Each structure stands twice: as C-alpha cells, then as structure tokens.
Amino acid sequence: MVSVAKVNFDCTINGEKKTISAYPMARLLDVIREDCELTGTKEGCGEGECGACTIMIDGELVNSCLVPALQADGAEIKTIEGVATGEQLHVVQESFVVNNGAQCGICTPGMIMAALKLLEEHPDPSPDDIRHGLAGNLCRCTGYMKIFESVLAACQSMKQEV
Amino acid sequence: MANAAIGRSVPRKEGRSKVTGEIQYIDDLSFPEAIYGTVIRSPVARGKILGVHFEGDFPWDEFIKVTAEDIPGENRQALILNDQPCLAVDRINHREEPVLLIAHPNKHLLIEARKHVRIEVEEETPIYTIEDSDAKKEVIWGEDNILKKYRVEKGNVDDVWASAHKVIEGEYRTGAQEQLYIEPQGMVAKASPEDGVTVWGSLQCPYYIQGSLEVLFGIPADQCRVVYAATGGGFGGKEEYPTVIAGHTALLAWKSGKTVKMIYDRAEDMAVTTKRHPSLTRHKTAIDKDGKLLAMDVEFLLDGGAYATLTSVVLSRGTIHAVGPYLCPNVRVNARALATNLPPHGAFRGFGAPQSCFAIERHMNKVARAAGLTPEEFRNRNFLNKGQRTATGQLIEENVDMQGLLTTALEKSDYHAKKARFAKENVGQRIKKGIGFATFFHGAGFTGSGEKHLASTLGMEADRNGRIRVLAASTEIGQGANTVFSQVAADTLKISYDAIDIEKPDTEKVPNSGPTVASRTSMIVGNLVAVAAKQLLAKLREAQLLGDEYTPDQFNSACDQYIEKHGELKVISEYSQPPGINWDEENYQGDAYGTYAWAAYVAEVEVDTLTYVTEVKDFVAVQEIGKVLHPIMAAGQIEGGVAQGVGFAVYEKVVWRDGVMINNQMTNYIMPTASDVPEIRVFFEEEPYAYGAAGAKGIGELPLDGSAPAVINAVEDAMKIDIDFIPMLPEDLFELIESAANNGQGEE
Ligand code: FES
Ligand code: FES
Numbered sequence: 001m002v003s004v005a006k007v008n009f010d011c012t013i014n015g016e017k018k019t020i021s022a023y024p025m026a027r028l029l030d031v032i033r034e035d036c037e038l039t040g041t042k043e044g045c046g047e048g049e050c051g052a053c054t055i056m057i058d059g060e061l062v063n064s065c066l067v068p069a070l071q072a073d074g075a076e077i078k079t080i081e082g083v084a085t086g087e088q089l090h091v092v093q094e095s096f097v098v099n100n101g102a103q104c105g106i107c108t109p110g111m112i113m114a115a116l117k118l119l120e121e122h123p124d125p126s127p128d129d130i131r132h133g134l135a136g137n138l139c140r141c142t143g144y145m146k147i148f149e150s151v152l153a154a155c156q157s158m159k160q161e162v
Numbered sequence: 163m164a165n166a167a168i169g170r171s172v173p174r175k176e177g178r179s180k181v182t183g184e185i186q187y188i189d190d191l192s193f194p195e196a197i198y199g200t201v202i203r204s205p206v207a208r209g210k211i212l213g214v215h216f217e218g219d220f221p222w223d224e225f226i227k228v229t230a231e232d233i234p235g236e237n238r239q240a241l242i243l244n245d246q247p248c249l250a251v252d253r254i255n256h257r258e259e260p261v262l263l264i265a266h267p268n269k270h271l272l273i274e275a276r277k278h279v280r281i282e283v284e285e286e287t288p289i290y291t292i293e294d295s296d297a298k299k300e301v302i303w304g305e306d307n308i309l310k311k312y313r314v315e316k317g318n319v320d321d322v323w324a325s326a327h328k329v330i331e332g333e334y335r336t337g338a339q340e341q342l343y344i345e346p347q348g349m350v351a352k353a354s355p356e357d358g359v360t361v362w363g364s365l366q367c368p369y370y371i372q373g374s375l376e377v378l379f380g381i382p383a384d385q386c387r388v389v390y391a392a393t394g395g396g397f398g399g400k401e402e403y404p405t406v407i408a409g410h411t412a413l414l415a416w417k418s419g420k421t422v423k424m425i426y427d428r429a430e431d432m433a434v435t436t437k438r439h440p441s442l443t444r445h446k447t448a449i450d451k452d453g454k455l456l457a458m459d460v461e462f463l464l465d466g467g468a469y470a471t472l473t474s475v476v477l478s479r480g481t482i483h484a485v486g487p488y489l490c491p492n493v494r495v496n497a498r499a500l501a502t503n504l505p506p507h508g509a510f511r512g513f514g515a516p517q518s519c520f521a522i523e524r525h526m527n528k529v530a531r532a533a534g535l536t537p538e539e540f541r542n543r544n545f546l547n548k549g550q551r552t553a554t555g556q557l558i559e560e561n562v563d564m565q566g567l568l569t570t571a572l573e574k575s576d577y578h579a580k581k582a583r584f585a586k587e588n589v590g591q592r593i594k595k596g597i598g599f600a601t602f603f604h605g606a607g608f609t610g611s612g613e614k615h616l617a618s619t620l621g622m623e624a625d626r627n628g629r630i631r632v633l634a635a636s637t638e639i640g641q642g643a644n645t646v647f648s649q650v651a652a653d654t655l656k657i658s659y660d661a662i663d664i665e666k667p668d669t670e671k672v673p674n675s676g677p678t679v680a681s682r683t684s685m686i687v688g689n690l691v692a693v694a695a696k697q698l699l700a701k702l703r704e705a706q707l708l709g710d711e712y713t714p715d716q717f718n719s720a721c722d723q724y725i726e727k728h729g730e731l732k733v734i735s736e737y738s739q740p741p742g743i744n745w746d747e748e749n750y751q752g753d754a755y756g757t758y759a760w761a762a763y764v765a766e767v768e769v770d771t772l773t774y775v776t777e778v779k780d781f782v783a784v785q786e787i788g789k790v791l792h793p794i795m796a797a798g799q800i801e802g803g804v805a806q807g808v809g810f811a812v813y814e815k816v817v818w819r820d821g822v823m824i825n826n827q828m829t830n831y832i833m834p835t836a837s838d839v840p841e842i843r844v845f846f847e848e849e850p851y852a853y854g855a856a857g858a859k860g861i862g863e864l865p866l867d868g869s870a871p872a873v874i875n876a877v878e879d880a881m882k883i884d885i886d887f888i889p890m891l892p893e894d895l896f897e898l899i900e901s902a903a904n905n906g907q908g909e910e
Contacts, residue, residue, distance in 0.1 A: 039190035040183020042394070046345040049828035052344055080183035090179065098178035100794045104640025105180030106345040109810065113183060134836040138828070140344050140395050141640045143805030144836045146798045159371040160496025 009073040013038070014082025022069040028051045031072070032079060040080035040109045051137030054110035055079045059119045060064065061136075079124040080109035091161070092116055092154040101150030103141035105157070113138045115151050125155065166593035167649040167659040169858045171794035175644035175664060176392075188348040188364045188391040189425050196227070196350060196421040198272050198521065199265040199414040202279045203258040203751045204250065205501040207288035207821030211281060214262060218278035219362070225275065226418040228263040229602050233413065234355075234463065235380030239469075240373055241402060245303070246469035246506070248409045252709070254283055255302065256468035256505045257822040258434040265414040265422055283686055287817030288503035292442045295500035302468070305479065309466040312763040314750045317492035317552050319448075322457035326448035330532045334445070334521035336870075338465075338816040339438035339809070340823075342793055342833050345394025347404060347435060348425035352504055358385025359412045359588055365404040366396045367677035368635050372669050374405045375412060383669075390667040395641040398509030401679050402472055403407040403435045404462045404495055432826035435818060436508025439464040439499070443521035448492075453533035454546050455705070457492040458553075459483045462518055464499040467506035473499045476507075478609050480514025482754045483867070485553045486522040487603040488563055493553040496855055498669055503821050509679065511803065514864035515604055516810065523600040523871030524886060527878065537875070538577075556753045561849050563579040567784050568601055571762035574845060575599075575782040580766065588880065595779075597881025599764040600868040605755030606851075606860030607682040610745035612754070617737055618676035618701030620687060622694035624649070624731040630655065632694075633665045634675040636687045641862055642795040646684045647691050649791060650855050654695035657714045673734060681759075682862025684791060686737065687857025694735035701731065710842050711832060740853040757851045759864045761785035763804070763839045766840070769880045774892035774899075776812045778840040778873055785864060786847040787859030797844040800865045804842050807834045807869020812877075815889045 006021045013036060022031050032055065044052035046065045053064040056078040057071070064133050083090045092115050095101065102108040111134065116132030118125060125133065130148050133138075139147060164458055179185035202214075214229075216222045216905050230249040239246040250261045266272040274548055289300050295307045303309060323329055340455045349363035361373050368388040375386035388408070393400060407424060414422040426435075441464050448457040462484050466473040481497040512519075530540030545564035572578065577597055584595040607613055621633030630651055648662035665672055676685045690830045702708040705727075707720035724731045745752040766780040783800050790796050813832050817825045825831045850857025874885050877895075887894070 033190075037192075038183075039186065042187070042345070044346070045828040047827060047829060050344055058217075059178070084182055089178070090242070096181045097173050100171070100177075100798045102176060102177060102180040103175070103798060104181040104343070104345070104393065104395040105176075105185060106187065106343075107182045108180050112495070131837045132710045135834075138344060138833060138835060140342050140397070140806070140833065143800055143801035143803070143834075143842055144839050145842050146794065147836070162548040 007070065009070065011072045011074060012076045013097060014078060020069065020072065024068065024070045026069040027065055028067040030071055031069045033066060038079050039144060042045050043105065051114065052107055054113040056117070057111060060066050061114060080112060083112060091157050092119065095154035095157065096150045099146055099150040099153055101142070101147045106140045107115055107139040108138060111139060111147060118151065119155060119158065123155070125151070163577065167652045167700055168791050171792055172649060172659050173850040174642060176638065177217045177317065177649050177686055177815060188396050189348065189697040191350065191362060191391055193350055193421050193423060193721050196423040197265050197418065199263060199422045199424040200266060200267045200272055200276050201410055202262045202276060202281065203261045204254040204256070204261055205281060206254060206283050206284070206285050207257045209254045209283040209285040211250065211254060212260065212284055213282040213800045215280040215282065216278070220275045220278060224266060226265040226414055228417050232415065232417055233378060235378045238377065239405060239409065241375040241471060242474055243470040248470065256503050258505055260410065263410050263414050265418060284900060290502050290821060292463050292500055292503060295502050296463065297322050302503060305335045305348060307501045308498055309470045309501050310477050311399065311712050312478060312497045312750055313493040313854065314481060314493065316555060319457040319459045319492045319494045322448045322492050326456055326724070326727040328532050329446065330529045332445045332525045332528050334443045334522050334524055335817050336441045336517045337889050338440050338507065339510060340432055340816060340831060341397040341399030343397060343399055346428055346431040347400065348408055348427045349404065349407045350421060350423045351408065351410040351415040352421050353412045353415040354419060358505055359386065360387040360389065361408045361412055361418070362389045362391050363371060363404055363408060364391060364393045364400060366393070366400045366637050366639060366669050368637070368669050369674045370402065370677060371405050371408045374409060378409050379416070383810055388669045390637050393637060393639045395510045398513065398679065399445055400639070401509040401677065403508060406427045415838030429826050430830060432831065433823050434505060436471065436506055437467065437509040438510035439473065439514065440599040441518065443518060445521060445525040447525065447529050449529060449533055452649055453535045453540050455488055455490040458485050458490045458580035460495045461536065462495060462519070464514065465502050465504065465507060466499040467502060467504045469506045471506045471508045472509065475609070476509065476514040478514070480518040482554060482605060482609065483515040484518040484522060486519065486526065487546045487601060487685050487760065489546045489550050497830050504818065508770060512863045513680065515543040515863065516866045517872065519867040520871045520888060521600050523602065523868065524874060527656065528884070536821065537599070538572060541568065548743070552754070553752050555751050558756060562840065564601055564760055567760060567786060567847065568762040571599060571764045571784040572781050572843065574784065574843065575764035575780065577764055584880070592770045594771060594843040594880040595767070596769065596876040596878070597766045598875025598879050599870055600871040600875060602764045602868040603758045603760045604864040604867055605680070607686050608680050608755055609755055613686060613737060614739045616676045619673040619734055619736050620675045620690040620694055621673050621732060621734050622698055624698065626722045626725050628657065628714070628721040629661050629663060631663045631665050632691060633672040634687060635667050635672050636675045636683050637667050637678045639678060640885050641683065641799060642792060643683050645795060646688050646791050650688050650691045651695050653856070654692045655699065655716055655717065681862040682866070684858050685860045688858060689733070689853065690735045690737060692855055694733050697733040698736060701733065734862025738808065740906070756853060757859050759859050759861055760786060761864055763868040765876045767873060767876040769877060774895045776877055776895065777892070778808050781842045783842065783865060784845045786849050787861045787864070788851040788854055788859035789848055790846050791856060791858050792849065796846065796861060799861055800844045801842045804869045805834050805839050808839065808873055811873040812869035814888055814894055815891055
C-alpha cells in the first residue's frame with residue numbers, strides 16, 4: 001500500500017477556527033464526523049445521491065461525501081451543529097419539531113441545511129421552489145408533506161419576525 | 163388537570179435532538195477502541211464450498227478471522243425455522259451468503275483486503291423464479307421447495323363456476339422492493355466468555371436479537387444484552403436482519419476480545435439485506451347477473467428466497483388479505499411460499515398484504531368491467547359490512563362503512579368530474595390523464611393468536627418528583643412510539659406530557675413489550691402503557707396517598723411519599739387478550755385480527771405517451787383508524803406510506819442478475835424525491851377500538867396496501883390498458899403498449 005502523508009490546513013467550522021490534519025483525499029464527511037466529532041452530518045449513500053451529508057461550504061450547499069477534505073482549506077463550513085444559537089433553536093429547526101418534519105430523523109440535518117439555503121434564496125418560496133430546493137435530499141419516512149409544511153411555517157414565522 | 167395530550171399534536175418527544183443533530187445513531191456512538199469487521203460472502207448463488215483462499219499482499223495474520231467452527235453455540239439464525247446458518251459451512255444457497263468474517267483495526271485495509279479473499283465453489287444450477295421453484299426444476303429447499311403453505315376455505319367455490327353469470331380470471335405480479343431506510347444497518351459488539359455479549363445497533367426488535375445470540379453463543383439470555391441506538395428508519399428491514407449483523411459482529415468480538423464495529427455501506431446493505439417478497443397471484447372470480455360476488459378462488463404465491471426467515475408470517479398476512487374487504491359466500495385461497503436461490507426476502511411494511519392487495523384491487527376493476535359496472539358501483543355492491551363474515555369466517559362486529567369511505571374519497575378527489583373530463587380531454591393529447599382508486603383493509607397487530615403467544619409486558623416507574631419513566635422494548639424508528647407512549651401515560655395519570663420519559667430500549671433495563679412490527683406499537687403496547695398507568699394509580703390509592711381527584715402537585719407528592727416508605731414505585735403490565743377472539747391456526751378460520759383499519763385511496767396520474775413516464779399528480783387517502791392519537795404524526799405515517807406505495811408502483815425496481823441485485827445504489831434504484839411525490843391529502847374517520855390505546859387501531863402499514871393499486875388503476879384509466887404487474891417503469895409501459903398494439907388492445 002502506498003502511504004500518503006497527512007496535510008494540515010485551516011478552516012472555520014461553525015464559526016470556530018480549526019486546524020485539520022487529514023489525508024488530502026479523505027472525504028470531508030469523514031473529517032467532519034471523525035476528526036471534528038460532529039456526527040450530526042450523516043452518511044446515507046456515500047455517492048452524492050441522498051443528501052444526508054449536506055453541509056455548507058462558504059454558503060453553498062455540498063454533499064460532503066463527495067468533497068475531498070483539502071477543498072475545505074481556508075473555507076467556512078457550516079454543519080447542523082452550527083444552526084441553533086446556543087440553546088435557541090433556529091426558526092426552521094423549531095418548525096421541523098412542531099410540524100413533525102422529522103420522523104426517524106436521519107435525513108433531518110441535511111434536510112434542514114437544504115431548507116436554510118432554500119429560504120435564503122427564496123424568502124417567499126412557491127410550492128415548486130420548495131420541491132425543487134429539497135429534491136436533492138431523500139426522505140423515506142415522511143413522504144415530504146410535513147417537511148414542506150415545516151418549511152412553509154418557518155417562512156411565515158420568519159416574515160413575522162421581520 | 164393538565165391539558166389532555168391524546169388527540170393533540172404535541173411536539174415529538176425526541177424531536178429537538180433530531181433537528182440539532184444531537185441524537186446518536188449507531189455510527190455516531192463513540193467506541194474509540196473499536197476495530198472494524200466485515201463479511202466475506204458467496205460469489206455464486208448455489209454450490210458447494212471447496213475452500214477459502216487468502217490472496218494478495220496483505221498481512222493476513224493481523225486479521226481476526228471467524229468461520230463456522232468458531233461459533234461457540236449453534237450455527238443458525240434462530241427465528242421461526244432453523245434452516246439458515248449464521249455462516250455457510252459446505253453449501254451455498256444464495257449470492258452474498260456469509261461464509262466467513264474478518265476484522266482489522268484499519269478500516270481501509272479491511273475494505274481492500276476483503277476483495278482478496280477467494281471462496282472456491284463448485285457451482286450448481288440455481289433457480290430464481292416462483293414458477294421454476296413451483297415446478298421443482300431444482301429442489302433447493304426441503305422436499306418440494308415449499309417454505310410454507312396455507313389454505314383458506316369458505317363454502318365451496320367449485321359448486322359455483324358452472325352456474326355463474328360470468329367467470330373472470332387474472333394473474334398479477336409484484337416485484338421485490340427495498341426498504342431503503344436512509345440509515346444503513348450497523349452494529350457494535352463487545353463479547354467474552356466472562357462478560358457475555360453486548361450489542362448496540364440500529365434495530366426494531368431487541369428481544370429477537372437476544373434470543374438468537376443465546377443460541378449462537380450457547381449462553382443464557384441474561385448474558386446477552388441488546389441496546390438500541392437511535393434508528394434511522396426500519397420499515398421491516400430492521401426487523402429480522404439486524405439479528406444477522408449482531409451475530410456476526412459479536413462473533414468477531416468474542417474471538418478477538420475487542421470491541422467490533424460493523425456498519426454496512428449502502429451497496430452492501432442493498433445487495434444483501436432482505437426485501438419485500440416478490441409475488442404472483444392468480445384470481446378466478448364468479449359473479450351473478452347483478453354484479454355480486456359468488457366465488458373467489460385465489461392462488462397466492464411468494465418468492466421467499468433461499469431461507470425461511472419470516473416468510474411464513476408474511477405469507478399468512480397476504481393470505482388473509484387476499485380477497486380484500488368484500489363479502490363472498492365461497493372463497494378458496496391456496497397460498498404457498500417458495501424457495502429460490504435469491505437472498506432471503508423478509509419483512510417490509512405491509513408484510514404480504516401490499517402484494518395480495520395489489521392483485522385483488524386490480525382484479526376487482528377487471529371484474530367490474532366484465533359486470534358492466536363502474537369500479538365504484540361494483541365495489542359498493544360487494545363491500546363487507548358489520549354483521550357479515552370475512553373469508554376466514556370472522557364476524558365483523560365493528561362499525562364498518564366502506565361505502566362511506568369510498569364516497570368521501572371520491573368527493574375529496576373530485577373523482578367523477580375529473581374522470582369525465584379526462585376522458586374527453588385525453589383524445590389526441592400526448593399527456594394522458596387518469597384517475598383511479600383502491601379500497602382495502604389492514605388487520606392490526608399480530609395475526610390470530612400471535613399477541614397471546616407474545617404475552618408482552620411493559621414497565622412503568624415513578625421517581626420522587628413524580629416524573630414517570632416508561633420501560634418498553636418497543637423502538638422509536640420514526641413512527642412516534644416515544645410520543646404516543648408519553649401521551650397515553652400523561653393522560654391516564656392526568657399529569658403533564660412533559661413529565662414522562664421513555665427509557666431507551668435495552669434488554670437489561672426494559673421488559674419485553676414485543677417486536678416493533680405489525681402496526682402494533684401504538685395500539686397494543688400503547689394500551690399496556692395505559693394499563694400500567696392505572697396500576698400505578700391503584701398503588702397510590704391503596705396506600706391512601708391519592709384521592710379520586712388530584713392536581714399534578716398532589717400526584718408528585720404522593721409518589722414522593724410512596725417511595726419514601728416503599729423504596730420504589732414500579733409496576734409491570736401484561737397483555738391480556740380481548741374477550742371473544744378465537745383463531746383456529748390449523749384450518750385458518752376465525753378471528754384473524756382483533757380489529758381492522760379500513761380505507762379508500764384515490765390517485766390521479768399523468769402519463770406521457772412519448773417518454774412513457776407516469777407522474778402521480780394528486781393523492782387522496784381516506785381511512786378509518788380508530789381514535790387518532792396524534793393527528794400530525796398519524797398523517798405523517800400515512801403520507802410516508804403513500805410515498806413508498808407510489809415508489810412500489812412506478813419507481814422502484816430491483817434488477818436481478820445471476821441471483822443478486824445489480825442496481826444496489828441510490829443512483830439507480832430510484833425512490834420518490836420531493837419533486838416526484840404528489841400532493842398527499844389525508845383524511846381520518848374515527849371509530850374508537852375498545853381494546854386499543856385510547857381507542858387507537860394500528861395504522862403504520864395500511865398505506866402500503868392501497869397506494870400502488872390506486873396508482874395503477876389510474877394509469878389504466880389514462881391509457882385504457884390492462885396492467886397486471888408492478889413496478890411499472892417507463893420501459894415496462896412501453897413494452898406493454900407495444901405488445902398490446904400488436905394484439906389489437908389499447909386505445910382506439
Ligand atoms: S451520503 Fe452524501 S449524498 Fe448520500
Ligand atoms: S425522517 Fe426518516 S428519512 Fe426522513
């Protein structure tokens with residue numbers, strides 16, 4: 001077996017500066033889960049299909065199972081653990097609890113990341129915007145209806161807050 | 163008293179931990195000392211093992227290796243029959259059959275190394291289809307390939323054919339379906355002769371696993387501990403299969419003395435774990451000139467795969483549901499589950515009923531046409547009503563109104579207007595629209611005397627602050643078990659929903675409340691929660707610490723005083739069968755289920771005649787499920803089930819080659835996404851069931867039964883073509899239309 005050396009690089013994860021030491025081709029997903037011990041990001045397929053591993057890099061949604069660790073060099077990363085503010089849930093999280101947008105919960109972290117991006121791009125999403133924005137995140141439990149309702153209700157409360 | 167929790171959509175008990183990512187599934191739990199295990203599997207579907215070779219440049223002596231010889235107890239998966247070994251010894255009966263286990267601290271090395279273990283096999287001819295197995299082309303299981311058979315007989319169908327107004331025959335097929343929980347299966351184990359075996363995992367049924375570890379290791383139950391980790395979906399896929407993984411992981415731990423972790427990747431999970439049984443159903447039906455059913459003769463066949471697993475129980479449910487919610491004086495159902503050299507099929511939400519329901523609901527449309535009646539008029543003339551008897555002779559004593567449910571569903575979906583409009587507008591259009599429905603029922607809980615044999619128990623304990631802990635082996639797999647148990651406990655005790663905690667299922671801490679299957683958790687185990695709560699109140703009252711009326715504060719101080727005096731306040735409730743249930747297992751006669759859920763589903767589709775793609779555009783699900791304990795969660799269960807049913811009908815196809823699934827990836831086994839699902843509109847009618855928790859019936863599996871036939875009946879309406887199989891993907895529809903065109907059927 002050829003041995004490749006680990007490399008060190010800096011990045012920000014959920015607002016915290018970190019120095020990561022990883023094999024260059026390691027999956028960012030594994031670095032986040034194993035090295036950073038942020039296990040809220042899940043692996044459902046490992047091939048970019050299910051969205052359970054969705055995180056944000058510099059504000060863009062990515063499937064972390066497809067991203068080589070080195071791509072995080074200098075980047076700002078946000079995972080589900082960085083969505084709430086202390087004990088205070090984000091409106092979208094709160095809405096998923098109230099509207100039963102999470103059943104088994106395994107798709108939920110990725111789904112919430114996708115919902116955040118969706119609401120950022122479409123503060124007043126149409127049903128089609130929602131379907132489209134969440135189409136990269138598979139959920140086997142809910143049939144998506146309660147997820148759509150969670151997003152819509154979150155959007156309503158966000159409007160009221162403004 | 164606190165606000166009643168039942169009937170109100172209280173927040174999901176573990177909801178917060180799910181939206182923050184805090185909740186830990188098996189792969190999230192930290193076992194820093196763990197090494198990794200994997201399974202070396204058979205490369206062929208049938209044959210004799212000649213040898214095992216460790217090849218390539220690997221430090222093989224560093225690997226822990228386990229073969230059947232290392233098994234301390236019996237080499238079998240203890241389930242219903244004892245036909246399935248934990249590790250194959252001489253014979254191979256399906257592709258991917260486990261032959262040996264290896265483990266190593268370096269995961270990447272392990273994954274590379276496993277490709278270099280070669281199993282030398284002398285191949286034999288396998289069989290892969292129900293027909294080949296039924297014809298005994300090769301005998302691969304027992305004397306006749308029959309894993310199980312049942313016969314239901316009511317009246318005498320053979321007396322009817324000659325004098326019937328019409329006799330209509332049909333043959334229907336359903337394919338394998340992957341559960342596709344988004345969390346792949348996995349286990350962690352520690353084991354040693356001194357400390358026994360402990361496994362943690364993603365699972366539905368802790369006590370099933372405990373039972374099998376006992377046999378595998380030859381040690382008493384109390385030395386086999388099974389601990390649930392948060393489970394990311396099951397749908398039956400984590401009913402019996404986790405037993406296999408638990409055994410493998412524990413054997414590696416036993417031999418190595420180390421903690422061993424085994425998490426399947428998606429490809430392995432899809433290729434090797436159980437799927438929904440493929441089915442073939444033949445119907446022969448006689449009607450009189452008024453369109454009334456006179457006789458129904460059904461042959462119901464399942465492909466069980468290479469070993470029996472839970473097939474007999476799946477076959478049983480499919481058999482009992484085979485003639486649907488219709489009244490017929492003469493019924494015969496011959497059911498057989500046949501062995502093939504495919505990996506064993508197993509539990510999947512619906513458990514045989516979705517297969518036989520697809521057949522009967524397609525067939526009823528065909529019979530209606532022969533009778534010259536609309537599908538709804540034909541069904542209205544034949545629905546089972548209160549006071550009548552099912553195929554097994556069960557007297558229906560509950561208030562059933564299938565006609566009412568169907569009428570509601572047709573109204574909510576605007577069925578009549580749409581049907582007429584589509585017929586007019588479809589002419590000459592590329593996109594053909596259609597609307598169709600299915601009417602069906604689903605027996606709740608275990609079949610026949612199953613619940614009596616399970617004899618489930620549940621515990622409840624109070625602390626000195628009046629906080630209540632429910633002790634049950636029932637697992638939260640997304641369906642809301644924790645929430646429902648808390649609602650029932652809170653309302654029975656008249657305290658706040660927030661004062662209830664649910665103990666994590668762990669065989670060392672919770673009694674056996676039975677497996678988390680068969681839509682039984684809310685109805686049956688939920689009722690055990692109510693019974694336990696009443697026992698707890700009775701204790702406090704006997705001790706004269708609580709009056710008939712009390713505030714939550716008084717309850718808390720009563721608990722405090724009781725514990726002060728007696729040390730603990732704990733009760734165990736036990737299942738007792740509702741009166742008047744009689745089941746004759748021998749002849750398949752009697753009360754098959756304590757109660758049934760009843761439903762009418764309507765689907766609207768658009769079929770693109772250029773691409774042959776079917777899209778489901780609207781879906782109305784009307785059902786009577788007893789008392790609705792939690793409206794939002796109940797609707798969520800139905801919606802999730804409908805989406806899986808839509809997948810079963812027009813998206814999800816397991817492609818087999820040489821005995822193994824070759825599209826074992828999410829990229830080419832396609833389940834519905836957020837852009838594929840129709841708007842699903844759910845409506846409930848409530849007829850409280852006296853013996854279910856607060857009047858609840860089971861609902862988890864119901865939506866799988868009727869969704870697929872409703873969709874295909876809608877496609878039939880759009881395309882004017884008979885479709886007798888699912889999954890029906892674009893390529894299948896294309897072929898069907900081509901061959902129908904050649905035979906002169908299809909649209910004029
Ligand atoms: S795990 Fe990354 S997309 Fe499925
Ligand atoms: S909640 Fe289970 S997969 Fe989405």
